[in-house]
Amino acid sequence: MCGIVGAVAERDVARILLEGLKRLEYRGYDSAGMAIADDAGRIHRRRAVGKVASLEAALAEEPLAGHTGIAHTRWATHGRPTDANAHPHMARGQVAVVHNGIIENYEALRRDLEGAGYTFESQTDTEVVANQVHRHMASGADLLAAVQATVAELDGAYALGVMAADEPGRLVAARRGSPLVIGLGIGEHFIASDVFALLPVTQRFVFLEEGDVADVRRETVAIHDRGGKQVERPERLSEVSPDAVERGGYRHFMLKEIHEQSHALAETLEGRLSRDAVLPEIFGPDARPIFDRLQRVQIVACGTSYHAGLIARYWFESLAGLPCDVEVASEFRYRRHVVPDGTLFVTISQSGETADTLAALREAKNLGFAASLAICNVPESSLVRESDLVLMTRAGPEIGVASTKAFTTQLAGLLLLVAALGRRHALTAESEAGLVAALHDLPAAVERVLALEPDIADLAERFVDKRHSLFLGRGAQYPVALEGALKLKEISYIHAEAYPAGELKHGPLALVDADMPVVAVAPNDELLEKLKSNLQEVEARGGELLVFADDRVQFTPRDGLTVLAVPSVHELVAPLVFTVPLQLLAYHVAVLKGTDVDKPRNLAKSVTVE
Ligand code: F6R
Helix, strand or coil: EEEEEEEECCCCCCCHHHHHHHHHHHHHHEEEEEECCCCCCCEEEEEECHHHHHHHHHHHHHCCCCCCEEEEEEECCCCCCCCCCCCCCCEEEEEEEEEEEECCCCCHHHHHHHCCCCCCCCCCCHCCCCCCHCCCCCCCHHHHHHHHHHHCCCCCEEEEEEECCCCCCCCEEEEEEECCCEEEEECCCECCEEEEHHHCCCCCEEEECCCCEEECCCCCEECCCCCCCCCCCCCEEEEHHHHCCCCCCCCCHHHHHCCCCHHHHHHHCCCCCCCCCCCHHHHHHHHHHHCCCEEEEEEEECCHHHHHEEEHHHHHHHHCCCCEEEEEEEHHCCCCCCCCCCCCEEEECCCCCCCCHHHHHHHHHHCCCCCEEEEEECCCCCHHHHEEEECCCCCCCCCCCCCCHHHHHHHHHHHHHHHHCCCCCCCHHHHHHHHHHHHHHHHHHHHHHCCCHHHHHHHHHHHCCCCEEEEEEECCCCHHHEEEEHHHHHHHHHHEEEEEEHHHHHHHHHHHCCCEEEEEECCCCCCCCHHHHHHHHHHCCCCCCEEEEEEECCCCCCEEEEEEEEEECCCHHHHHHHHHHHHHHHHHHHHHCCCCCCCCCCCCCCCCCC
16 A cells, blocks of 8 residues: 655655655555655655656656655555656645545545646546645645645545645644654654654654644654644654564565564464463453453454454354354445344454454444454554454564465464453363463474475476466365465465365366366364365366375375375364465465565555555
8 A cells, every 4th residue: 555754854865765665665556756855945756657666766867855855655546557646746846745545525626626727637636635735825824734724625534744845844744544653853753654664764653643633843743633733642662673674584575474473473472371271361451341241253354364354253153152253344344234232343454554444443333342352463553542452463564465474363363362252151171271282382383384385385386387276175274275365366366266165066166177276275173074075076077186284184195186294283273374385385386476476466565545
């Protein structure tokens, strides 16, 4: 999704902005741009379609220099990725704007501005903001007042960074619906979409709240709430080290993050387990009275986080004895609901800024849920701030667009929740002790699976020239198959479908032939024999099977069947462990295909628009 960086400093800001943009690349984008005010109070701008490297090349040819500037990576929503649609957008050379989000009433504003003599160079919704700010300044408002007046006229979601040629040394930032953070320096201040962009220059941050407008100058930052009143927002020290967003010797962030899973899971579980139980207070002091009255769970999330929810449903129902529904956020928010008494509303999100999930949470507040609980990886995120209860996954920054360690740590967090709620229902102390023992062993189990990487890299060669593939699983492994298919399609661009294996004969079997690799996940569970029969159906049609199987499971060696033995683990944690080889498979196929693994085409890391 779009990324914003801005700086007001005594030193030249061009390098700071460029480095910030590089650090925001992981969010996904298709063009980039920068505007800097020179000492004579003129704003100069460079923009380029494609990677930040293209902008860097443009800047090498025609450098920008100055002490106040804004920069942007754009993920196209209104208008194709072109130079003209790239940000910053300018009004009559006087006002420059970068924007993340969507202005819903831009057409009406544009007509009105055109009527007032303003012209437009782009198809974006953002350009209306630049012109509208200019219009207010032309009627006498200073930059702050002009931005305040403009945001009051906007419908939709935005994070904005705005500068004006005749007010050098000043940036105005505003947020509603899209995240924006202010970085505090000494005699210099910054704005950005997230803290990663600014870690090389500061670790001190102020997070803007909904409706805030900030007046950012070299020596001061003044924040005004949506009513225009000046307010104090707490300063926070980021615990993310600047190195956390380096590749650290790995070829891609995704590979680094796959390999970090064992450590990330240990972090997620740290201080939350005794020898044989999940510690009762890990959801905070307010949790107990809420948990005591819960009777069911509604999970809402998107993409990979939704898959985590689908797996958790099996755990809630089989282990905790609690009914559980799971829905994608974009559907949940536009549907009428009947909410039974005592239902906990659970959101799952790596970023905590996914627009659909956030909107669903806000919608849920009026629907009579007992409480909301977020399982999230970003402590400062909107989702965390707006939920009643929170469990942080502590996976550390995830930069690769394809979610890996965020997913497995979400699953670990969900198991903690299943135990905390389950012991009030069907979960016995003995089952909890079994689960907790499996959780204690989990980081080591993931380490053992990671050791399979060389074998998986070899298997990946079989996929390179394929256009379609099928993933199969049963029970809680069906969502694992969904996740494996999602990973493969998003980074290798090979079409991948996932099915519950028993559903094969009801349609998808028609697709199976020698050109369609079929991947199956086969833990040693009660559905194993059924899965084996389903796999026979594939073999009988000449399909080539790749089975990731628990190492206790016996398959007769035969043509058309490749089995990769996965170290056996407790059935409950098997979905986490079996996910890892599927991540590695997708990764190595993508590398062989030469795709942009960390930034796959058309995708964004943090989907802050609807
Ligand atoms: C896929 C992926 C996405 C995200 C989805 C939700 O690899 O990363 O499907 O899972 O966009 O994002 P979060 O978890 O940030 O709400």
